[in-house]
Each structure stands twice: as C-alpha cells, then as structure tokens.
Amino acid sequence: MKNKICISHKEDVDGISSAALIKTALDVNTVILVDYANMIKTLRSMVSSSYESNIKIDNLFICDLGLSKKNENEFVNILKELIEAKCQVSYIDHHDLDKKILSDLKSIGVKLMHGTDECTSIHIYNKYKRKLSSHSAFIAAAAAMTDYLETRPIASNLVSRFDRQFLMLEATALSYMISSSQHDNDFLMTIVDDLSLGKYPHDIEGGFLKAEKHAKKVLSVVTNIENSINLKKNLAYVQINSELPSSMVVNFVLGISGKPVALVYKIKKEIESCIISIRGSNECKVHLGRIVNNLSSELSGSGGGHEKACGAVIPKQKFAEFIKQLDNKSK
Helix, strand or coil, X not given: CCCEEXXXXXXXXXXXXXXXXXXXXXXXXXXXXXXXXXXHHHHHHHHHHHHHHCCCCCEEEEECCCCCXXXXXXXXXXXXXXXXXXXXXXXXXXXXXXXHHHHHHHHCCCEEEECCCCCHHHHHHHHHHHHCCHHHHHHHHHHHHHCCCCCCHHHHHHHCCCCHHHHHHHHHHHHXXXXXXXXXXXXXXXXXXXXXXXXXXXXXXXXXXXHHHHHHHHHHHHHHHHHHCEECCCEEEEECCCCCCHHHCHHHHHHHHCCCEEEEEEEEHHHCEEEEEEEECCCCCCCHHHHHXXXXXXXXXXXXXXXXXXXXXXXXHHHHHHHHHHHHHCC
C-alpha cells in the first residue's frame, strides 16, 4: 500500500474541502492540516523524518497553501529534496504565484495544478470528477462560495446544480465551524473525515451548535469595535483583542466603513508582530494580494493572497508604515 499524504490549509472551507476531496478521490492515508505560519516547518519535518525513520512517502499533495516572497524559495528547495527521495509531489493551489517560482516548481518535477481563476477545491473536483460524486461537487461549490469565487466559470456551473439557499446555509455553517475550531485539530480532522465519507455539514455532530456560538461571538466583537475603526483615504483599519480570527471580522469593517479596503489586525506579543487580514470591495481596483506580498516583504514580514482577500504578518514597529503605504497603493 502506497504512503499518500495530503497537507492542506486548516483555516477555511477551501483548505478543509480540498483535503476531503483529495482523500475521497485518491485514497490518501494521512491528512495534515496546517496554517501558513507552520507550513514550511511541517514540510521540513517531513523531509527529516523520512531520512531518520526511513519511511518513504510515495505521494504528497499540497493544497490551498499560497506562497510569499519570504518562503517561496525554501518551499521549492524542500520539494526538490522530497522528489529526489522518490516522492511524487503535487501542488494544487489558486493563489497568485510568481512566474519564476512556477517555472522552478515545474523544472524540479512538481505536478502543478495551479490557476487563480477558480478556488483549489474546484481545481481538484474538476481534475478528479470521474472519481467523485455529486456530494463532492456540493462541497467544492461550498468552497467556491466561501472564497467568493462562485461566479467563475466552473464554479458557477456547479453552484447552479444545487438549491442556492441550502448551499449558502451549509457553506456558511461549515465556515463558522472551521473558524471556531482552529485550536481543536481533532474536530477539524472530524470535518475532513465526515466530508470525505459523504456527509453534509449539517450531519457533522455538534457542528451547527459550534457555528451558532461562533456567530454570536463575531457579532459581539463587531459591536464592540464599531466606534474604534480608523479611517484613512482608501482604507479602514481596527485592532481586535478577541480570540476570533481577524478574517471573521474584516468583512464587517469593510461594510461599516464604506472604504474600498478594510484591515483588521491582532498583536501577537511573543513575536512582536501584527497578524493582519485584508479585504477589498468591488470599488478596489488593485490586486491586494500582490501589493501585500511585495509590501510585507519590503517591511521584513510576509503576506499575500487573492485580489480582494489577503493577509500578512508584519513586525509591530513597521505596522504604521504598512498602513501608510497600503493606503497609498489602494487607489
């Protein structure tokens, strides 16, 4: 039996759904869920453990984990080591990626499934749909909806196959389940396992209750920060001190402020850095992911993402400069 491993993004529906779809389609033995902060560390530990324990990894699937200027070269080097150890590596993603890194990944033998036009789950479903059911199509459609990519060509065809209100309910509840469980890896793995077995989000035991509790927490935080939002010319930003991910609050700030771009940040004292989530409305005409990738790298941080949704980690002392430059570049 081949040793197949999937490493996928743990923080949103697209990452969790990608893991479930890969597990269903390709009989993956092991799923490892990571965030951007520990992705490289996890990959490096896989290289070390394969040498030390002499346990061969036959196939590695890396899903929905975008790269930044800070980690892209190390990412290529680690994958090169795995491939030299006779591991077949597939990288499936939809985040903006430097053309040189794309070329480097191809040159070392990585199987690439990359495109910014659809979310990662849609790429996986479209590639392996002959091995997947209508339930898998539903899960991929839910991922596209929560990634705000449901109007893209393949995604829109899938979304149109299902009752839209039911899909929205299930997708939103799944998103809140995942966000509320970032410190509960066992429950995140339960979600992956249940989705891979053909269950819908409402079938996940205790899931909707978690989603309801999380929704109340989000609304409480939004109410508390409403009068603390700072307004710049093109940008609104605010700090939160809640355990909630910034990504759960930032869209509310976008709506409340009326600015083209909104930013929510938390200060992580142990690393003296700001953890940032950024969203843009349709009024925002720039690619935020590219701007944030370049800007965060210039300021000794890391970041990047999509055109209208991205994130960054910036040294605390560079945060004011980050705000100033992002505001200027968000015209």
